[in-house]
Amino acid sequence: MSVQPVTISIENQQLRGKLYRPEGDPKSIAVLFLHGWTGTPNDPAAAVLAAQGYYAMTFSMRGHNDSDGDITKISRQDSLNDALAAYDYFTEQLPESTKIVLVGNSYGSYISALTSLERPVVGLSLRVPAPYPDEDFNGPHKGHHDAAVMNWRRQVHDYNHNRGFKAVHTFTGPIQIIEAELDDLVPHESVQNYMRAMSEPAKLDYHLMEGWPHSLGSDPRRVADFQRILLTWLQQIENKVY
Secondary structure, X not given: OEEEEEEEEEOOEEEEEEEEEOOOOOOOEEEEEEOOOOOOOOHHHHHHHHHOOOOEEXXXXXXXXXXXXXXXXXXXXXXXXXXXXXXXXXXXXXXXXOEEEEEEEOHHHHHHHHHOOOOOXXXXXXXXXXXXXXXXXXXXXXXXXXXXXXXXXXXXXXXXXXXXXXXXXXXXXXXXXXXXXXXXXXXHHHHHHHHHHOOOHHHEEEEEEOOOOOOXXXXXXXXXXXXXXXXXXXXXXXOOOO
8 A cells, every 4th residue: 555645726725635545456446535624534544445455535625634725714615626626636546447435524424425416426425424504505614513503403304405415315326324323513313314315225324323422533443443334335335235
């Protein structure tokens, strides 16, 4: 496995990340990771996948970590544009005919779902998928700590009332959803709304992680369990279980 720095230009700003190249013959699918709001890229998981033969790439959206941009001015449209730019860069690094899976965390799950509407994707792994009402999509993103958003998340929503749920409904490939039992930012009803939005429920791989909070953090057991769940699901896609 080798790791190289990545720089992606978008609107006169730079996104920075890492490209993980496996040794030997690579798998037929590759993985692009999308982090959460104010979160960091999941480089440990990318390294594990590369060691198992998968191309993987992480990057930071604008306003996050070492990428350019002022987080107080970043909109969800900006983040979606970042994801599309990262996807396009990633495809240029991959062997011909390699297919891409998106692995999102929280806000990154939402952006992953929207990305699947605009680029070819064969699988979506959505951990603690954060939903958002469509209002203010182009305005500065307020993050999780908005009372109106949190109240909205506790309600039942039909898939056609929201971009994120609609994207999941439109997607016809396998979807993995990982819920955290003690999540204080993405309540159970929000996860259920994502699951109910699926048009092909038989392609759902759902996990309720008992005792888990919203963030994986650095807890070695949570980190290892997530990596195992993700890798098992990717292998099922490779073996055309879905």
